[in-house]
Amino acid sequence: MDYDSLLDKAYKELPEQSGSGERFEIPILDAFVEGNKTIIKNFFSVLQKIRRKPEHLVKFFTAEFAVPATVEGERLVLHRKLRPELINKKFTDYVKNYVICTQCGKPDTHIEDSGHRSKVLICEACGARAAVK
Numbered sequence: 001m002d003y004d005s006l007l008d009k010a011y012k013e014l015p016e017q018s019g020s021g022e023r024f025e026i027p028i029l030d031a032f033v034e035g036n037k038t039i040i041k042n043f044f045s046v047l048q049k050i051r052r053k054p055e056h057l058v059k060f061f062t063a064e065f066a067v068p069a070t071v072e073g074e075r076l077v078l079h080r081k082l083r084p085e086l087i088n089k090k091f092t093d094y095v096k097n098y099v100i101c102t103q104c105g106k107p108d109t110h111i112e113d114s115g116h117r118s119k120v121l122i123c124e125a126c127g128a129r130a131a132v133k
């Protein structure tokens, strides 16, 4: 085997690195404390990345932190001092539970009502369905 075909073989054996095949990275919420509030600056841009409605995540945060929250423009304001790390830790839980497919690990999912107040997470990439709270 000559050098060129060796190189060719090595190249073919590399794992695929196409843009769409990249592993999904959970976005980081950019939060800071102001007075006795915590403001998430990039709330809406992160929502777009995970393709979820604001109401769902707002409800999740108000329940998890037991604080009122208000949407102000592009930002979400949580009415208590909270550490940004803690917010991102909860947000990671949210993404794992409500966004990422448990079968293929892709974030191309949506949530549907399946009746009787239960919901299912449906994966558009592999078709898996999983019950969510």
Ligand SMILES: [Zn+2]
Pocket (backbone or CB within 6 Å): 101, 102, 103, 104, 105, 106, 123, 124, 125, 126, 127, 128
């Ligand atoms: Zn899937």
